[in-house]
Amino acid sequence: MRKKIIAGNWKMNMTPSQAVALCAELKDLVKNDDVDVVYCVPAIDIVPVVNALKGTNVKVGAENMYFEEKGAYTGEISAAMLKDAGVEYVIIGHSERRDYFKEDDALLNKKVKKAIEAGLTPILCCGETLEQREMGITMDWIRMQIKSDLAGVAAADVAKLVIAYEPIWAIGTGKTATTAQAEEVCGGIRACIAEIYDKATADAVRIQYGGSVNAGNAAELFAEKDIDGGLVGGASLKADFGKIVCYNK
Numbered sequence: 001m002r003k004k005i006i007a008g009n010w011k012m013n014m015t016p017s018q019a020v021a022l023c024a025e026l027k028d029l030v031k032n033d034d035v036d037v038v039y040c041v042p043a044i045d046i047v048p049v050v051n052a053l054k055g056t057n058v059k060v061g062a063e064n065m066y067f068e069e070k071g072a073y074t075g076e077i078s079a080a081m082l083k084d085a086g087v088e089y090v091i092i093g094h095s096e097r098r099d100y101f102k103e104d105d106a107l108l109n110k111k112v113k114k115a116i117e118a119g120l121t122p123i124l125c126c127g128e129t130l131e132q133r134e135m136g137i138t139m140d141w142i143r144m145q146i147k148s149d150l151a152g153v154a155a156a157d158v159a160k161l162v163i164a165y166e167p168i169w170a171i172g173t174g175k176t177a178t179t180a181q182a183e184e185v186c187g188g189i190r191a192c193i194a195e196i197y198d199k200a201t202a203d204a205v206r207i208q209y210g211g212s213v214n215a216g217n218a219a220e221l222f223a224e225k226d227i228d229g230g231l232v233g234g235a236s237l238k239a240d241f242g243k244i245v246c247y248n249k
């Protein structure tokens with residue numbers, strides 16, 4: 001039985017002091033031992049958030065990292081730095097990074113490998129544009145992303161990672177994929193993992209849905225057999241996040 005994992009993606013929101021205040025506000029609302037809860041926060045918020053969440057059930061994630069060990073990469077943050085600061089998860093390949101910062105699958109593959117090597121759990125994002133969906137190539141596109149981003153990654157490591165299916169047209173738009181659409185692709189991703197690796201790996205990997213998840217649609221989405229939780233943007237910055245985390249209460 002896979003444990004659900006519900007992660008907030010704060011994106012470029014919350015100054016360090018706002019971040020600490022939000023952690024205090026949500027503290028009692030996000031208690032749910034049935035699920036893993038993660039806040040993926042801007043790099044500058046990591047240290048204060050790790051401190052603010054000490055003794056709680058919430059883990060901390062980063063929103064990005066670089067694949068090189070260390071050195072002359074001005075402005076970048078390494079996996080070792082994240083690990084040392086108390087980070088456990090890292091979002092890799094969010095569509096905003098792919099789009100605005102031109103991150104491609106070859107780069108993301110290096111990031112996935114480095115994160116795993118450093119002992120971080122990647123939350124690997126994939127998803128199609130509206131145009132691709134309308135052309136009927138959603139699953140082809142996502143299979144290509146998954147296969148290239150995981151090239152050379154061992155089954156044992158894939159079993160432990162998190163994949164987030166985020167249809168780009170549903171991110172920040174208030175337009176959620178229907179439960180059936182979300183389940184269809186999450187199931188397709190699991191089938192793809194079974195094909196590249198094996199059934200045990202596919203049964204173990206956790207697959208989230210992301211894209212306008214809110215307190216009203218979370219329970220229905222998370223009830224699907226292949227949806228193991230959510231990656232939540234906008235609603236993770238509000239008290240509503242507590243309702244999403246406690247979707248089963």
Ligand code: PGA
Nearest residue numbers: 171172211212232233234
């Ligand atoms: P949203 O963002 O929940 O605001 O749609 C999701 C995401 O980009 O991870």
